[in-house]
Amino acid sequence: MTINWQLLMPELIIILTFILVAIFDLFNSIQKTVAAWLTIVGCAIALYVSIDMLQVGMEGTEFSNMIQVDKYSLFFNVIFLVSTILVVLISMNYLGRTDRRQGEYYLLILLATLGMMLMASGNELIVVFLGLELMSLSLYVLAGYFQRSMASSEAGMKYLLLGAFASGFFLYGIALIYGGAGTTSIPKIASAITVNATSPLLLSGMFLLVVGFGFKVALVPFHQWAPDVYEGAPTSIAAFISAGPKAAGFAAFLRIFLEALQNIQSEWIVVVTILAALTMTVGNLVAIAQRNIKRMLAYSSIAHAGYVLVGLAAANKDGISSAMFYLLIYCIMNIGAFGAVILARTEDGESLMISDYAGLGFKKPLLALFMTLMLLSLAGFPPTAGFVGKFYIFRSAVESGQIWLVIIGAINTAISAFYYLRVVVAMYMREPEEELDFHPYPSLLIVALTLAAIGVVLIGILPSYFLSPAQISTFL
Amino acid sequence: MLTDYLPILLLLVFAIGFAAVNLALTHLIGPKKSTQAKLSVYESGVQPVGDTRQRISIRFGLIAMLFIIFDIEVVFLYPWAIVFKKFTENSGYFILIEMLVFIGILFLGYIYAWKKGGLSWD
């Protein structure tokens, strides 16, 4: 029995980086920024390797079919690694040079990234669960990373309690599926479940998986942790939680539901459609009522999970590829938006109220430019990436006959423009109520935001260069 | 489908019934003579000291957690030792190197926990 290590190269590189960072972290004499740079370099190499494997088209299973490396998982690797690199870049200035415990921060981020990669390549419900837990446990700690801050501790605690609750349901779902199909291997489940398998327990198991994923990707009504956690967690971690883990949740969600459970599609499409409509609508409506920009972004990210779910509800090849494409775009623009929030720091900490952004267009033109670009993209204005992303998602749904879902999505897009543009209007058309003393721009944050901005514009103008890899990477 | 689980349900009902009936019976039939010694807190025969609800330092939890982590990892050595001989016949000493890597990582974790002050009380 030989193991094809080449297939697992990205994961191995992340593990190696993890070990290296852990060793460096042991020496107090070494500057803590080294840990961050090591993380970035490791992720960049893994990213390069993933893209290379994606282009070569390396595929295969390993560990007795437990891990399935294919174009699909490699594409998601790209999403995770891009998000991780961006998050580390925006974290470096956010944490500052003085924080002694930074090593752990980057270690946990690496561990969470590894968990995500496992979720995308898991060919077995147990492996998916393992990845999910690896990712989640790291995130619980990261959310409570600011020990001295009450809000951060509260965020970590809430996330842990509710996350454990959801994990229980997820595991129960796996058990029921095992009961129904007699296996936990995704391809074997697919062949074990016939079209007319309608055992209530199997269906309940399927639904409990929806609950588990629904919690991780924050679907209504399993979303309520998200705003509290995003608000309390360090902003860089809020960016992280909202991006990569959500993509990872969808990676496993799409693979399990469209591969393992494809024969009972008609059963789960009902619930997925309802959840998609609910998530988009509730996410956007509540976002309107928010005054805190981090909470607003939290609800906006809930709504975006709803848009991605439309891709799953479409349940065709285009649906998968457009969901993948959308997740790539979403990760970049959402991290960018959170990065812009970090950029707007004052002496008192972060300025999180939307009213604080009044008049920034003239006082801090670069910051306002980044923020505007990201928000326009989130709202889906052409020619930004957000527009093409939504376009393909809705098109795939139209093709599979989900007209009503698309109409709801379109109405929601219009609603969402209201609260995104409100920030833009505040920045360019309102006079500031009080003079806020903003920090000078930190250089690395600007680098990260510039990368995100280039990504958003580039994907918006040249969508096919990014969409076609997604289109050839679907597992269907 | 659900009928397949009927025996389990029956077993469940039987188990609960058995426990409940027994408890009820002892409660009803058994003589009740309470004395001072019988009502006191049972602590393996030692004289009870103070209230049972005591706050315990979180550090116990930390140490216990570390212990469990390393304990469980070491348990992994047993199955490895059992199949060791069979694997060496087929693929040489690769399995030994694997375990060395595993132990190495475990050791790194141990040093990490140590250096980070996970093992010190203060």
Place this chain on the structure above:
Amino acid sequence: MSKDLITLLLISPLIGFLINGLFGKWLKNVSGWIASLAVLIPFIISAFFVFPAVRGGGELKAMLYEWIPIESLNIGFHVDALTTVMLLVITGVGFLIHIYSIGYMSHDSGRARYFAYLNLFVFAMLILVLGNNYLMMFIGWEGVGLCSYLLIGFWFDRKSATDAGKKAFIVNRIGDFGFLLGMFTLFAAFGTLNFDQVFGLAETNTYEQVFGASTLIVATLLLFIGAVGKSAQIPLYVWLPDAMEGPTPVSALIHAATMVTAGVYMVARSSILFNLAHTGVVVAWIGVLTALFAATMALAANDIKRVLAYSTVSQLGYMFVGVGVGAYASGIFHLMTHAFFKGLMFLTAGSVMHALSDELDMRKMGGLRSKLPITYWTFLIGALAIAGFPLLSGFWSKDEILHNAWDSGHQIIFGIGLLTAFLTAFYMFRLIFVVFHGESRVDSEVESHLHESPPVMWIPLVLLAIPSLIIGAIVGWGGEHSAIHNFLKGVTGFVAHHGKAEHSNPVPFMIISSIVGIAGILVAWFIYRSKTPVSEPTNPLHKLLANKYYVDEIYNAVIVQPIRGVSHYLFWKIMDVGIIDGLVNLTAFIIRGIGGSIRRLQTGVVQAYVVSMVIGIIIFLGYYLFIR
């Protein structure tokens, strides 16, 4: 290969824009040279396109990429002879004007911003002429409008500049609205906006007749409204004279040589549609009336740039006469020669202003001939060219347009055009005599540091003067068989003669227009040789002309004020505040109310969250366990 050429051609001004826009602060003087280089590269590429072999025989089509898979939303470009002429004008004249700007803007602290806008303008203009469908054209159309707005209001601390910018923007919006409606009509009728497909379907008469038999008439007239706005024709010309608030090189590039000619290009590009709809006659009449009207206003203007602005409006009118009577090649020919000599004259006017500390009033000039020799001689060449002096470039193109107007049976248009030619020669030489001859009326303080412009400014003048002298003879010699006609043959549709089919002998027309032009020059010489221009107009006609026929005032009284009144009371107070705002507010109120009440569920208590999750789970589980 060809695709790469187009990409490089398009992308270099964009890169120039990005460099100047992002790093302008640190570039200082280099920014102008970077911007110039960014236009020189496309010019060199365009020069290659002159050889049909580079274009693959005739037409080069390059689908740059598919944006999203919807017909006619794709980023496709094509290069044919017509595009090549436009490319050469835009990049050639544009390059020289960029160079000139380096000198002209050398003392301005915002020059990086200036060059960034200028490069962005070139980029948008290239998209306009390169696009292979109406949508791409419209994107470029809007892009140049935006840059024009930004550059007119470049000195945003002057109120007049920002007002002029706004005026240009609003007036252009009216035109753009027409263009947009025209585009919708075309899309409704043809189901595509791709030039090839639209023209092909139009010629074979296989399209949806959304407006019955007059579908094409409606479409072309709506498109022409767009051209009227962009190319400053009656009644939407009012923004162009005000646009002179921008820096003078901008007036030369955008408001003389390139952007304002976009309307002419569009009509020429849509020649097949205009021919089929027979709407060219409208175009020609609007053109010739504008030509005359603007020329009369130029007679009484005292602001040197305004004279040139009215002259531009007037010459644009000529071009529309050309394309309107079906002589598309002649219209484009005049567009090209005009770009050279009018660009030249604006730049020389800028040179005069530069020397006189930004003085614009001709009454405060005079006798500059000896002080600014290069400026004088180059301006004289430009003026002779526009006046139609024999064998200079303007002579050939203007004569062709008049000749074609006559041949196509529009004798009245020919007559008005001839009168306009006389007026053109007259007001141009009035300007020359007042500014460069006679006694100096320059303030003594200004006069003390009167100087010729630096080489970076006068070299472009000379380089523009040369084509103004000879380009007409080179490409226009031989009438129907001239180089320009051969070059453009087949691209601009067939030349439609509504009247005679045969061409009449061009020589008499050449002689007539020469005589008219020279007469205008002589009359100006008699009147203004030594006379000081009056400061205040006395006779009523002069007053009427000096006040530009009171058109701005009439528009203000007839259109702006009533609309404002109606919009204030009817639309704003009643409709908007009362009904629409009410509805919007009601919707927003309801949505906000819903949002607010859902928000209440977000109590922050973990147990409550668990309860809501469990309720969700129970509902769905109940569905799967019992109802299904």
